[in-house]
Amino acid sequence: MALKTYFSFQEIQHDLQLGNLSCLDLVNDYIEKIHSQNDINAFLEIFEKSAVESAKLVDQKIKSGKAGRLAGLVIGIKDNICYKDHKVSASSKILEGFESVYSATVVERLLNEDAIIIGRLNCDEFAMGSSNENSAFGKVKNPLNKKMVPGGSSGGSTAAVAAGMCLAALGSDTGGSIRQPASFCGVVGLKPTYGRVSRHGLIAYASSFDQIGPITHNVEDAALILEVIAGKDEYDGTASSVPVKNYSALNFTGKAKIAYIRECLENEGLDPEIRSKINDTIAELKAAGHTVEAVDFPYLDYLVPAYYVLTTAEASSNLNRFDGVHYGYSSPNSFDLESTYKKTRSEGFGPEVKRRIMLGTFVLSAGYYDAYYSKAQKVRRVLTDKTNEILTDYDFILLPSTPGTAFEFGQKSGDPIKMYLEDIFTVQANLTGIPAISLPMGKHSNGMPFGIQLMAARFEEEKLLAFSKLMISLTDIKESSKAL
Amino acid sequence: MDTIYDKYEPVIGLEVHIQLLTRSKAYSSDANEYGNMPNTNIDPISLGHPGTLPKANKKVIEHAVKLGLACNCHITEVNQYARKNYFYADLPKGYQITQDKTPICTGGHITIKNDDGTEKQIFLTRIHMEEDAGKNIHDQAPYHTLVDLNRAGVPLLEMVSEPDIRKSEEAYKYLTEVRKLVRYLDICDGNMEEGSLRCDANISVMKKGSTEFGTKVEVKNMNSIRNVQRAIEYEIKRQIDLLENGESFPMETRNFDAVTGKTHSLRSKEAANDYRYFPEPDLQPVIISEKYIEQVRSTLPPLPDFLFKKYVNQYGLSEYDAGVITDSKSIALYFEDLIANTTNYKAAVNWLMGDIKSTLNQEALSIEKFPVKPAQIAALIQLIDENKISHTVASQKVYPKLLEQPDKSPYDIAEQNNWLQQNDANSLNEFINQVIGKYPDKVQDYKNGKTNLLGLFMGEVMKLSKGVADPKLINELLKKKLEE
Numbered sequence: 001m002a003l004k005t006y007f008s009f010q011e012i013q014h015d016l017q018l019g020n021l022s023c024l025d026l027v028n029d030y031i032e033k034i035h036s037q038n039d040i041n042a043f044l045e046i047f048e049k050s051a052v053e054s055a056k057l058v059d060q061k062i063k064s065g066k067a068g069r070l071a072g073l074v075i076g077i078k079d080n081i082c083y084k085d086h087k088v089s090a091s092s093k094i095l096e097g098f099e100s101v102y103s104a105t106v107v108e109r110l111l112n113e114d115a116i117i118i119g120r121l122n123c124d125e126f127a128m129g130s131s132n133e134n135s136a137f138g139k140v141k142n143p144l145n146k147k148m149v150p151g152g153s154s155g156g157s158t159a160a161v162a163a164g165m166c167l168a169a170l171g172s173d174t175g176g177s178i179r180q181p182a183s184f185c186g187v188v189g190l191k192p193t194y195g196r197v198s199r200h201g202l203i204a205y206a207s208s209f210d211q212i213g214p215i216t217h218n219v220e221d222a223a224l225i226l227e228v229i230a231g232k233d234e235y236d237g238t239a240s241s242v243p244v245k246n247y248s249a250l251n252f253t254g255k256a257k258i259a260y261i262r263e264c265l266e267n268e269g270l271d272p273e274i275r276s277k278i279n280d281t282i283a284e285l286k287a288a289g290h291t292v293e294a295v296d297f298p299y300l301d302y303l304v305p306a307y308y309v310l311t312t313a314e315a316s317s318n319l320n321r322f323d324g325v326h327y328g329y330s331s332p333n334s335f336d337l338e339s340t341y342k343k344t345r346s347e348g349f350g351p352e353v354k355r356r357i358m359l360g361t362f363v364l365s366a367g368y369y370d371a372y373y374s375k376a377q378k379v380r381r382v383l384t385d386k387t388n389e390i391l392t393d394y395d396f397i398l399l400p401s402t403p404g405t406a407f408e409f410g411q412k413s414g415d416p417i418k419m420y421l422e423d424i425f426t427v428q429a430n431l432t433g434i435p436a437i438s439l440p441m442g443k444h445s446n447g448m449p450f451g452i453q454l455m456a457a458r459f460e461e462e463k464l465l466a467f468s469k470l471m472i473s474l475t476d477i478k479e480s481s482k483a484l
Numbered sequence: 485m486d487t488i489y490d491k492y493e494p495v496i497g498l499e500v501h502i503q504l505l506t507r508s509k510a511y512s513s514d515a516n517e518y519g520n521m522p523n524t525n526i527d528p529i530s531l532g533h534p535g536t537l538p539k540a541n542k543k544v545i546e547h548a549v550k551l552g553l554a555c556n557c558h559i560t561e562v563n564q565y566a567r568k569n570y571f572y573a574d575l576p577k578g579y580q581i582t583q584d585k586t587p588i589c590t591g592g593h594i595t596i597k598n599d600d601g602t603e604k605q606i607f608l609t610r611i612h613m614e615e616d617a618g619k620n621i622h623d624q625a626p627y628h629t630l631v632d633l634n635r636a637g638v639p640l641l642e643m644v645s646e647p648d649i650r651k652s653e654e655a656y657k658y659l660t661e662v663r664k665l666v667r668y669l670d671i672c673d674g675n676m677e678e679g680s681l682r683c684d685a686n687i688s689v690m691k692k693g694s695t696e697f698g699t700k701v702e703v704k705n706m707n708s709i710r711n712v713q714r715a716i717e718y719e720i721k722r723q724i725d726l727l728e729n730g731e732s733f734p735m736e737t738r739n740f741d742a743v744t745g746k747t748h749s750l751r752s753k754e755a756a757n758d759y760r761y762f763p764e765p766d767l768q769p770v771i772i773s774e775k776y777i778e779q780v781r782s783t784l785p786p787l788p789d790f791l792f793k794k795y796v797n798q799y800g801l802s803e804y805d806a807g808v809i810t811d812s813k814s815i816a817l818y819f820e821d822l823i824a825n826t827t828n829y830k831a832a833v834n835w836l837m838g839d840i841k842s843t844l845n846q847e848a849l850s851i852e853k854f855p856v857k858p859a860q861i862a863a864l865i866q867l868i869d870e871n872k873i874s875h876t877v878a879s880q881k882v883y884p885k886l887l888e889q890p891d892k893s894p895y896d897i898a899e900q901n902n903w904l905q906q907n908d909a910n911s912l913n914e915f916i917n918q919v920i921g922k923y924p925d926k927v928q929d930y931k932n933g934k935t936n937l938l939g940l941f942m943g944e945v946m947k948l949s950k951g952v953a954d955p956k957l958i959n960e961l962l963k964k965k966l967e968e
Contacts, residue, residue, distance in 0.1 A: 080535075081535075082535045088534065088535075090534070095534065098534070100533070100534070101528055101533065102528050102533070102536075104535060199537060200535065200536070201535040201536075202535055203534040203535045204534075204535070206765075207766050235536075235539060236537050237537065237539050237540060237766065238766065238767075238768060316760075317567050317569050317578070317579050317760070319578075320569060320571065320577065320578020320579055321532045321534070321576060321578045322534075323571060323578060325573050325576075325631070326531060326532065326576050327531075337573055337629075341571050364569075364760035364762055365758050365760055366760075369760075369762075373762060
């Protein structure tokens with residue numbers, strides 16, 4: 001007997017409290033739902049043994065009244081987050097079969113609060129992509145329309161949550177990899193402030209951009225998960241010691257001052273239906289007494305190029321370690337050290353990863369460093385200053401999550417530039433380190449969902465989440481498409 | 485007569501790698517120990533496992549600032565780490581964390597003493613922090629190279645001199661000073677054989693009077709200071725011989741062979757790697773405040789150069805003695821402690837360089853293991869100075885007893901063994917009377933002019949006093965008695 005599909009952790013906690021539900025039933029039910037929707041290809045592996053074991057343990061803890069804050073939360077993790085004694089591959093052949101010898105800080109913190117990790121989720125290889133077509137283990141389908149991409153790179157995570165294969169998921173966001181697929185799959189996706197969540201145990205794509213964040217059906221669950229995983233960490237020197245606030249309080253009082261970026265809304269690549277929905281939202285917010293004003297940000301054209309120069313530079317170095325010498329795939333066709341490097345990396349990496357390694361190697365090489373890397377660093381500083389300026393005058397910046405809704409497989413994979421422009425509205429938050437959330441706005445006439453994005457100043461997650469909750473109640477934005 | 489070699493002036497710059505004495509590695513909590521079983525000091529960070537991040541060891545910064553202050557360097561305020569990218573089997577991350585544009589120390593100098601007593605300053609370009617690589621072992625398995633990663637991530641300082649060195653002897657003296665300094669500062673054990681101090685030499689020659697440097701050759705693999713000198717001598721001769729034959733030679737890296745005393749080509753500099761340095765995004769820049777610098781300065785031990793000058797100029801020690809004492813920090817510290825307890829500097833030097841040194845040699849002891857505290861030696865000196873015991877008694881009787889009972893006061897030892905000088909005239913006159921009574925014939929001879937018999941009488945009196953009488957007093961009293 002299949003259980004009903006849960007759309008919030010509160011419902012699950014409620015049923016667990018009443019005793020009509022056990023964690024073991026819940027885990028078994030999710031496992032069934034994963035199997036029955038195998039064609040979506042969201043999960044690379046179900047951690048059946050450890051998930052069932054922890055479900056039993058958490059059930060006992062609930063009985064004895066010693067359960068943690070996340071008891072009953074069944075969560076999937078993107079396949080670039082390490083979990084001790086479990087496989088992790090970053091959806092790459094180069095790490096096929098590799099088992100992590102330690103757990104990521106986020107995993108430790110989830111487990112400490114009795115969350116149950118049900119498996120690892122498909123994604124673009126090394127989190128590089130916007131459609132999940134770059135996984136070495138097959139593309140992920142959008143559960144709302146299987147001809148469509150789920151977005152990327154955390155496409156497995158958003159598809160799994162949207163399809164009810166787990167209540168929540170962790171993704172990682174380097175240039176929109178949580179928010180863009182959240183928009184495509186109709187779920188909530190939060191990218192925290194850079195440094196809010198420890199990256200220890202996250203397989204690096206671009207170190208100064210990457211952040212782990214929650215993917216959920218609603219703001220409450222996102223806030224609760226963030227509260228658990230955020231905070232300083234001795235294993236990550238870039239994790240901030242700014243205190244973790246009571247994010248799950250979700251209490252926004254007073255009136256907000258919101259800016260929307262004129263250039264974003266006027267961008268000719270923006271789908272007209274999404275534009276008009278945003279305009280409606282602005283009107284609704286104003287009607288509720290909030291201030292919403294247009295601001296100029298004449299730098300839109302610089303966002304994507306600066307992002308790709310810097311992230312590929314960092315990636316080209318971060319991916320050096322996958323060399324066939326110490327762990328992971330090692331080419332059986334190699335005969336000495338040099339051929340081990342060349343063959344392992346040629347055979348182990350997929351085409352998009354290779355493209356980005358080559359781009360990054362180029363922009364860092366002698367003679368090109370100043371023209372590309374240094375210049376992009378300068379652009380990043382200007383973008384950060386300008387964004388911070390806006391956020392000193394305004395509480396939030398409102399903008400679309402994506403230019404359009406989910407597209408069909410193959411539609412953009414032949415043209416990297418087109419694919420890279422998918423990130424135009426999301427990379428600003430990563431370049432400048434600020435938190436951003438994509439909230440499901442509803443459905444396009446083409447049947448697919450799309451998101452609206454809110455950004456706030458660094459470490460203002462408390463305000464951002466509280467206002468997200470408020471905004472949902474004010475407008476007709478729907479939390480989670482509940483499409484199934 | 486001038487030879488062809490006198491027509492040229494060598495130009496030498498040295499790069500010294502200083503392996504730091506820290507409990508843990510530069511960026512992980514692995515032990516930093518030499519001589520353990522291969523691959524035992526390796527956590528996932530040292531292994532460069534996916535998702536691991538470096539965490540900076542603060543001790544490395546402290547050591548670097550110490551060395552910088554000791555060399556009168558400018559200490560950099562904002563220290564950025566950088567990645568140096570290259571592939572090698574002993575480098576698990578595929579990059580080395582080092583510093584590029586912001587070395588922690590710039591400028592400064594090392595002072596060496598020429599044979600004629602004058603001083604020369606060898607200026608420093610920079611000192612920067614970096615991590616060591618592992619070790620490839622080629623001779624343990626017939627078909628494989630084995631990799632030991634115990635050393636991977638061990639902290640290093642790289643100290644780069646200006647091309648100020650003109651002779652191999654100067655290089656020898658420079659390295660001797662550097663080694664002495666790092667040992668004084670307690671930041672490195674200075675052991676070149678074990679590789680904790682390593683030196684590469686950049687060598688070129690130019691015609692005397694020329695201002696243009698010749699082609700530079702880098703020589704590696706010298707495992708003693710003496711071998712650095714030998715390698716430089718060989719290389720200077722090789723380069724001049726080639727130039728005199730009208731031949732040119734390439735800019736290259738050469739290896740020194742200690743058995744043959746020759747250098748041979750390792751690799752060409754033209755084919756140099758492009759290391760694609762860029763700022764390390766996983767580590768926040770380290771800000772070094774004036775306050776911190778002053779705090780470190782206050783912990784600096786007295787340095788050899790300072791002590792040498794103090795001993796010669798203030799305490800009137802010979803340059804030789806001052807040199808021997810300051811050659812080793814532990815000897816110098818013992819001496820410092822000694823002269824804090826006595827102002828008889830001459831006696832202090834004599835004891836240290838005489839009796840103590842020969843004990844150390846005989847017992848093969850280091851001064852740290854020498855059982856007698858400086859204050860005890862000072863007390864012994866005081867007993868002599870106060871005429872309570874003679875130098876002979878101190879050296880031959882009290883000192884050996886002190887070695888057995890290092891905590892007993894020298895006075896108590898002398899007193900309990902009746903070695904205190906008997907300086908009261910009554911008891912001495914008693915002995916004198918006995919001796920005179922024993923040798924009436926000799927007394928007559930003396931009175932008849934055989935005054936050299938005085939020595940015999942003195943010896944007899946001394947014997948009766950068991951060797952502890954004050955010889956001056958005996959002499960005085962005896963003469964008086966004989967001439968009555």
